[in-house]
Amino acid sequence: MLKDFLFDICSSQFVSGFEHVNSHILPKYFKPYTDSFEKDKLGSYIFKASGTSETNIMLAAHIDEIGLMVTEILEGGFLSFTSVGGINPASLVAQEVTVFGKEKIFGVIGIKPPHITDAEERKKPLKLKDLYIDTGYPREDLVKMVKVGDIATIKREPLSLQGSRISAKALDDRAGVAVMLETAKELKKISHKSNVFFTATAQEETGTRGAKTSSYKINPHIGIVLEVGFGMTPDMTDLPQLGKGPIVAFGGRLNAKLTKKFVEVCKKYNYPLQYEAVPGRTGTDAEALQITREGIPCILLSIPLRYMHTSVETIDLKDVENAGKAIARFINELDNSDLEEILCF
């Protein structure tokens, strides 16, 4: 179920700025657990589960993903492109892509063969301008199907690995969106007093823009930002591990007392948790939420993820399930606490 949802949304494109294209997908999944749906003007999706109190809680996970944008249509059916969001050019070599032109067009990003690339050149870092999408069409046909400004994504079927691990493109931050859906399901079971706003924000990858406008619109008392975080790999051994629970962040962008309360709840109900210290910039929607209107106290919870911003981002579904349950329990506990006291300095 959770896996089906993730496989579905990871196979669809929601490149930053183009979140409206597949606008039928999220409502299908969130509507059974929520009672109203609207969008902000930037394209963020806001699903509200109404409660009985006046408290508004905003959950934010960005629906947008990094992608490519066509900049020129060349002879021989090749397309030049730039990136939308941060992409390592080296991760684009020998990938299949889908170009979203008038219709979906298949292409591959190749590379010059070694025998005409001298050793010096091969050692040089690749730049986006060195790469092309090969569509296999003559230019005269291609110009009828593709325009400058059209977007493309890597074409990657989501993959089940061993145990509860999966690999896909755009798990950053569809994993966070999946946490929201898990929370929505849990809250349906255990009831809640607060109004909960499940917000799939637009344009995080280009500068946390949807989070700014959607949080302004919702005007919540607190924000819960759901993201992905760097998971441990051999070249980065001191990072949180996959499958050992979501990562809660401590630092200046987050509200210390609210974060502490969340940790207490997780401990009380035995939800696994990992920790990270982020003194400054978090690179998440918390950047925008924290300073919306007169300020929103936030917590930040991240799903450990390996190979971020590649087409083989890898997570453990257990972390998503646990995060969803922990957030639902947290909301339930907040409903029965004095929120003002928690937020009081």
Added chain:
Amino acid sequence: MFLKELTELSGVSGYEYEVRNYIKNKLKEIDCEYYIDKLGNVIAHNKGRKNKTIMVAAHMDEVGLIVRQIDSKGLIKFEAVGGIDQRVLNSKVVLVGDNKIPGVIGSKAVHLMSKEERGKSLPIDKLYIDIGTDSKEETEKLVSIGDYVSFKSDYVEFGDNMIKGKALDDRVGCSILLELLSMKLDADFYGVFTVMEEVGLRGAETAAYQLEPDLGIVLEGTVSADMPEVEDYDKTTIIGKGAALSIMDNATVYDIDVVREVAKIAEDNNIQYQYRTSGAGGNDAGAIHKTKKGAKVVSISIPCRYIHSSVSVASKNDYENVLRLTKEVILENQKGD
């Protein structure tokens, strides 16, 4: 054309079992006589009118990876089998071993890279396959040192008459050879599906020893640098411009008279051809022409962009031209007086 099936099979050099089994079954279906030699080459015989012994070779093997070590975290270290450019491995899905355990070759998050690291490819000894396990013990239940690894890549037809797949080098040759054997031409030739071309033309050498051909015809997927920013003289072959005839490469100086004869056959039959304009690379012709007292050889190839990667690209037009030309060359050489 058998390319969908052939390219989606695994057959990394030294472990061509899946491809060999597929070819054996096809040969049985078309009622073609064959045997398997000591190295694993499939040697099929199309009987017919005969002036000379002709060996038509296509290699079954593909470049890939082999498991070298499993680390304490369950991650798999590997070596390349055949010529793999380290730049094509970043962020790929692979299948490990006979049970095709799926895994990914990942890459550090771009956010964590220094400016110098960005855009750079990592050497193979810094890469690893992640199958989703956490310990050596878990991985060892599924994977062993020495297991072969191939790219996961579906066969796709796209663009204007183009195809994409892994291992087009040289399943295009295997597919054409199967088609030639299916035609039941009244012209004698041996169709040899060789092993281990990518690791040093090993299979072709023992096959040629057994057959002692007068003429070797090698069917290949060959390199094409037909891309933007590459000068015409550097392109080697051009996609869509027909069968590519080799004149010289790293393994063979082709007999120029034979090459010109083949070009003339193409012209006489209105078959599109081009010359392969690079001295780099090499193929089974290199082994065949030096066996015993030597043999004349010719290479007829299909241009492939991004060869030796999971996304090699070729044109169906070129495939058809190679098929037609090879057929005419066989018929012409076995024509009665």
